[in-house]
Amino acid sequence: MVNVGKRSGRPRAGEERLSREAILTAALRIVDDEGIDALTMRRLAATLQVNPMSLYHHLPNKAAVLAGLAELVFAGLELPDPGDAVPWDEQLKEAARAYRNGLRQHPNLALQVLSDTSAVSDVVVVTMEPFYRALDRAGLEPRQIFEAANTLIDFIHGFSLGEASVRAETFELAPDLLTRVRALPADKAPTLKRIVGGLGVEGLAYDFDGGFESGLSTLTAGIAATARRR
Amino acid sequence: MVNVGKRSGRPRAGEERLSREAILTAALRIVDDEGIDALTMRRLAATLQVNPMSLYHHLPNKAAVLAGLAELVFAGLELPDPGDAVPWDEQLKEAARAYRNGLRQHPNLALQVLSDTSAVSDVVVVTMEPFYRALDRAGLEPRQIFEAANTLIDFIHGFSLGEASVRAETFELAPDLLTRVRALPADKAPTLKRIVGGLGVEGLAYDFDGGFESGLSTLTAGIAATARRR
DNA sequence: CTCCTAATCCATACGTTGTACGATTATGTA
DNA sequence: TACATAATCGTACAACGTATGGATTAGGAG
Incomplete structure (x- = not known):
């Protein structure tokens, strides 16, 4: 089959259309704009105006693309x-903020x-340096610093996971969760029901920023x- | 085409081969034994000795299967x-343990x-009742109880995510992470390097149980x- | 008992996905 | 000039989720 429209074969020097970074950048844009499910190798190749198989010369498979995206976010x-x-x-x-x-x-x-632990590389650990610095100033010992940072x-990971999940979903169930709690039989969760009763109306909409700050303070x-105890 | 080996058509009462629970139980076994990627509708149908399309009479699609699994775990x-x-x-x-x-x-x-927020239903919230009870005894106000529980x-979610990710991966990178930190240039993360130096050799293998207890104590x-402050 | 409806299951098929394989063309080195 | 290597493309395949429609039969209505 003869190639009519596009050029085939190895491009001339300086005319390479692809690179690991270019691919990852395009992938990040797709994911940000249209969600993670919109990222397919074919779609990615199309936005780069390239044949799908060309991607595989820069990244071994789709998993590597996703891992690369995680790395990219961490690096940023x-x-x-x-x-x-x-x-x-x-x-x-x-x-932490x-x-x-x-x-x-x-x-x-x-x-x-x-969830991508392969992204837990040197880069990531080094990024956390300010955490260690602050905990060092607090007067903790090495092992305590390590554990407190973790x-x-x-906490931040768990919080972010919840935050991201809520945003990703259709945001249907969460808002009326507390009202449904009010409707529960009293013998199932008496304390929970009492707490919700004492929350007031404004408690119905969860305040992510306030929740995060509360966690940080705790x-x-x-x-x-711990520091006071030596 | 005539059906020779298997029975077809509507089964006699009590002889149904499928049900939502039976499907989810089989799915859970596959995921536990072979990982989440091994769970396909075809594979699931095969282990139940049923045509793939039969599953769709009990669950609308694969996403519902996954959501059902999350629900199953929470219910347990x-x-x-x-x-x-x-x-x-x-x-x-x-x-918490x-x-x-x-x-x-x-x-x-x-x-x-x-990550499945649709699993965050009444069931889940009610399950957390012991948390609210303990925090109530600590002397917190309703809003403080709510925030402390969250x-x-x-924290538990973030911790579990890390724990699960490490177990799921090939467990290659994590072990020698600390040794690689030791090899970092001194100007990149001085505090981190000093902490690692003070950790000793046994610090090279991360102790999940110890890390969790440390987090709980903190x-x-x-x-x-917070309780002391009123 | 007879007919109807709805439940359960099956067979086929379609569009999409990740990617293996091999061909084509340019580059850099010998 | 000869040749290994690198970058791209074209084709093809197996596996996936599931839409559609048909077959069989239990259970309820008359």
């Missing part, structure tokens, strides 16, 4: 470090990023207690 | 409630369970501080 993270200008707990919170915000940049990718990171308070 | 959760026999923080920890263990029962399903749950300490 930059946690600020206000340093000694603020108390250690504020330093810690500021880095930035981490959460970074994960929120690409909600359609959250699940992939949070606890904080786990964690820093707990870490402070 | 039972958080113990030692009640007033122990201090509130131990009561809280005990429920049970929650984590419940999620660990089906590691191949963790991602699905943790923080704890988010959280309960933080909650106690």
Whole structure:
């Protein structure tokens, strides 16, 4: 079969249409714009105006594309470090807020990023440096720093997972969850029902920002207690 | 085409080969044994000795199967409630441990369970009752109880996600992560490098149980501080 | 008992997906 | 110039989810 419209074969120097980065960038745009299910190798190749099989010379398979996207998101993270200008707990919170915000940049990718452990490379660990700095200033020992950082990171991951899931769904069930709780038989969850009763009307819409800050305060308070105990 | 081997048509009462539960049970076994990717409608039908299309009379599509699995796992959760026999923080920890263990029962399903918000139904909220009971005993106000419970749950989710991901992967990168950190240039992450230096050799293998307990202690300490502040 | 309806299951088929294989063409090195 | 290598393309295949429609038969209505 003769090639009529497009050129085939190896392109001239400087005319390569593809590269790992170009592919990943295009993939990220597709995922951000249309969701993770819209990302197929064919669709990706089409937006790059390239034959689907050409992608496989730069990435071994689709899993590698997804892993590369997770890596890309992590690489884009930059946690600020206000340093000694603020108390250690504020330093810690500021880095945590930035981490959460970074994960929120690409909600359609959250699940992939949070579950892809191959993305847990040197890059990621190094990114967390501000966490270790702040915890060091708090007066923790090495092992305590390590564990406290992991606890904080786990909280952020769990929080981000919930946040991303709610945004991804049709947002139908969540809003009226509390009203349905009110309708539960009293013997099933008495404490829960009492709590909901004491929440007031404004409690019906969950406040993600407030929830996150509350978690941060609880964690820093707990870490402070550990530091005080030596 | 005449049906020779198998029976066809509507089965006699009580002789139905399929049901929502039977399908989900078989699906759960496949996922547990061979991973989430092994679950296809054809494979599922084969293990039930049934035509693939028969499944669609009990579940509308594959997404419903996955959602049903998440629901199944949640329904199987039972958080113990030692009640007033122990201090509130131990009561809280005990429920948290049970929650984590419940999620660990089906590691191949963790991602699905943790990200499927449609599973966040009445059942789930009611399951969390021991959390609310313990936090109530701690002396928190309704809104604080709500927020503290969410923080704890988010931590458990994040922790479980990491735990499941590591188990699911080939377990190649994680073990030598710390050794690679040691090899990093000193100016990239000085605090991290110092912490790792102070961890000792046994720190190279991450201790999930220890990490979880550490997180629980940090959280309960933080909650106690909130309770003390009124 | 007879007819109708609805439940259950099956056979076939379609469009889409990831990607294996081989051919084609340019580059860089010997 | 000769040749290994790299980048792209064309074709093809197996597996997937599931739409459609038909076959069989249990159970309810008359």
